[in-house]
Amino acid sequence: METAIAFWNILKKDIKNYYLKPPNISWGIIFPLSWTLMQLIRSPNMEIIELLPGLMAMSVLFGTTSMLAVTITFEKRSHSFDRLLLAPISLGILVFAKLSGAVIFGLVNAFVPVVFAAFFTDLSGINWPIVIIAVILIAITSALIGLLIAVSVKEVFEAQTLSNFFRFPMLFLCGLFMPIEHLPAILKPITFCLPLTYGTDALNRAIRCSSIFYPTFNIFITLVFSVLLFCLCQRSIKKNWIL
Amino acid sequence: MEVVSVTNLKKKYGEFLAVDHISFSIKQGEVFGFLGPNGAGKTSTINMMIGLSRPTGGHIEIFGIDAVKDVKKVQRIIGVVPDENNLYDEMNGFDNLCFCASLYGISKAKREKRAVELLEQFNLTDAGKRPFKTYSKGMKRKLTIAAAIIHDPKILFLDEPTTGIDVESARQIRELILHLKNQGKTIFITTHYIEEAQRVCDRIAFIVKGRIVKIGSVRELLENTEQEHKLKLKVAGSLNELSGELKNHFQNFKLEILDENSLLITSEERVTLSPIIRWLDSKGILVYEAREIKPSLEDVFVKITGSKAAQISGKEKVEM
Ligand SMILES: Nc1ncnc2c1ncn2[C@@H]1O[C@H](COP(=O)(O)OP(=O)(O)OP(=O)(O)O)[C@@H](O)[C@H]1O
Ligand SMILES: [Mg+2]
Numbered sequence: 001m002e003t004a005i006a007f008w009n010i011l012k013k014d015i016k017n018y019y020l021k022p023p024n025i026s027w028g029i030i031f032p033l034s035w036t037l038m039q040l041i042r043s044p045n046m047e048i049i050e051l052l053p054g055l056m057a058m059s060v061l062f063g064t065t066s067m068l069a070v071t072i073t074f075e076k077r078s079h080s081f082d083r084l085l086l087a088p089i090s091l092g093i094l095v096f097a098k099l100s101g102a103v104i105f106g107l108v109n110a111f112v113p114v115v116f117a118a119f120f121t122d123l124s125g126i127n128w129p130i131v132i133i134a135v136i137l138i139a140i141t142s143a144l145i146g147l148l149i150a151v152s153v154k155e156v157f158e159a160q161t162l163s164n165f166f167r168f169p170m171l172f173l174c175g176l177f178m179p180i181e182h183l184p185a186i187l188k189p190i191t192f193c194l195p196l197t198y199g200t201d202a203l204n205r206a207i208r209c210s211s212i213f214y215p216t217f218n219i220f221i222t223l224v225f226s227v228l229l230f231c232l233c234q235r236s237i238k239k240n241w242i243l
Numbered sequence: 244m245e246v247v248s249v250t251n252l253k254k255k256y257g258e259f260l261a262v263d264h265i266s267f268s269i270k271q272g273e274v275f276g277f278l279g280p281n282g283a284g285k286t287s288t289i290n291m292m293i294g295l296s297r298p299t300g301g302h303i304e305i306f307g308i309d310a311v312k313d314v315k316k317v318q319r320i321i322g323v324v325p326d327e328n329n330l331y332d333e334m335n336g337f338d339n340l341c342f343c344a345s346l347y348g349i350s351k352a353k354r355e356k357r358a359v360e361l362l363e364q365f366n367l368t369d370a371g372k373r374p375f376k377t378y379s380k381g382m383k384r385k386l387t388i389a390a391a392i393i394h395d396p397k398i399l400f401l402d403e404p405t406t407g408i409d410v411e412s413a414r415q416i417r418e419l420i421l422h423l424k425n426q427g428k429t430i431f432i433t434t435h436y437i438e439e440a441q442r443v444c445d446r447i448a449f450i451v452k453g454r455i456v457k458i459g460s461v462r463e464l465l466e467n468t469e470q471e472h473k474l475k476l477k478v479a480g481s482l483n484e485l486s487g488e489l490k491n492h493f494q495n496f497k498l499e500i501l502d503e504n505s506l507l508i509t510s511e512e513r514v515t516l517s518p519i520i521r522w523l524d525s526k527g528i529l530v531y532e533a534r535e536i537k538p539s540l541e542d543v544f545v546k547i548t549g550s551k552a553a554q555i556s557g558k559e560k561v562e563m
Binding site for chain 2: 001002003004005006008009010013017078079080082083084085086087088089090242
């Protein structure tokens with residue numbers, strides 16, 4: 001019960017202090033929206049539903065990686081993160097609470113393109129449970145990658161730069177807008193090492209009924225990535241921040 | 244009863260030994276001070292005790308709990324005021340306090356009640372509605388202390404609680420510390436203000452370059468250190484011309500003419516005054532005041548460490 005109170009209040013504070021701040025809300029809405037428009041203008045004949053999985057994955061990726069990384073480096077710099085490290089809650093719960101805020105933010109971001117698409121096309125054929133699971137898992141893995149970045153840098157701008165370094169290549173490597181089959185052969189091994197590939201594939205299946213792997217396999221792999229990244233994050237925090 | 248015991252604690256940063264095998268213990272209800280210059284290893288020691296840093300070696304026990312292995316258990320019963328304020332700039336005072344309380348699993352009704360009480364006790368009721376970032380340094384420090392005791396910890400760690408704030412705020416903070424002591428809290432405080440240590444601490448450890456060079460109650464420290472005897476004489480008439488003659492005549496004392504009308508006598512042994520008074524009298528100079536100068540903790544510190552007092556206290560006077 002005590003842990004639940006702490007968890008809930010950390011989550012609530014993050015949402016109120018960071019995620020609900022106007023610049024972040026606009027980032028969450030404007031970025032996916034402008035990408036959707038750009039894609040539509042570039043290829044007007046394209047069905048919007050074809051774009052939807054990529055757009056959702058991208059919205060989540062961009063919404064979560066930088067948010068968690070930036071907020072944590074920010075708290076680290078202002079010493080308020082030490083307040084959290086001093087609390088009698090385990091590091092796992094702390095990371096989980098921080099993560100949850102980013103995941104919720106990512107989830108909301110993911111549905112911006114969906115709402116947009118609903119005006120233009122019929123979304124009734126979509127397998128929503130899979131979509132939600134996939135989005136959550138993409139959000140978790142992206143946020144954890146962001147967190148790993150945050151742990152390894154000192155400045156907020158470093159967190160920004162480093163997360164861009166990871167996520168822009170991922171846009172192209174993970175089959176968001178370009179089918180993986182069309183990638184050069186040397187890049188394919190990298191593709192299959194990135195969790196986003198599997199999350200996007202699951203979305204593709206749920207929305208467009210076309211995918212490389214079965215959804216259960218995709219979900220399983222992304223889950224494994226999530227657990228691995230979670231442990232890695234915890235370890236790095238212990239190593240880098242509890243000196 | 245001993246509630247904190249630290250044995251052979253060691254901290255290395257790379258090859259640099261910041262805390263060098265220190266041992267001490269703190270009794271229940273006691274204010275224990277860590278006094279040392281910048282870079283002595285005070286913060287490093289505190290951080291190991293509160294679980295923000297891992298010791299390179301040694302053992303820390305707090306209320307019978309191993310503070311290295313069971314960090315989270317210890318953190319439940321300790322309150323910490325770190326050297327840098329650790330509250331949220333964007334949040335107001337009240338929300339900051341409530342948030343900190345929630346980290347200890349305190350229910351909403353309870354934490355709000357406690358926050359209101361603490362804001363009142365710390366004279367921050369009005370400021371409680373303003374964001375933390377709008378606070379003055381002294382107010383920030385007070386709120387940080389309030390946040391540190393919101394879960395009613397058994398022992399409070401304060402890392403330089405009054406550094407960088409004005410005299411009046413510092414005085415209020417020292418009063419708060421003494422008030423907490425009267426409530427039975429055990430307190431560990433670091434400072435580089437000697438007078439502050441002398442005023443609030445029951446026992447003091449001098450720490451220099453990562454080592455504890457002396458430890459004891461303020462009285463013990465003052466008594467046990469062999470001190471020179473110092474007497475200050477005030478006279479009517481000018482001493483200036485007599486300087487050489489005076490020094491020649493009383494070679495077993497160290498004599499220093501402070502100004503035209505005052506003379507400082509320093510000696511290893513007790514000073515017998517009558518010869519000096521008689522001699523001065525014969526020169527037509529009247530002694531109208533003789534005062535013994537008691538050794539201060541600062542003298543003790545200088546004597547033990549050989550360091551200049553100015554280095555440690557920055558020559559800032561602490562007023563109570
Ligand atoms: N993370 C670190 N890495 C390397 N050296 C460090 C680190 N933290 C502290 N030190 C060094 O260890 C020594 C002790 O530092 P510490 O902060 O414990 O001193 P302090 O007594 O708290 O000083 P101050 O009065 O300035 O706060 C210093 O020489 C400092 O430079
Ligand atoms: Mg310090």
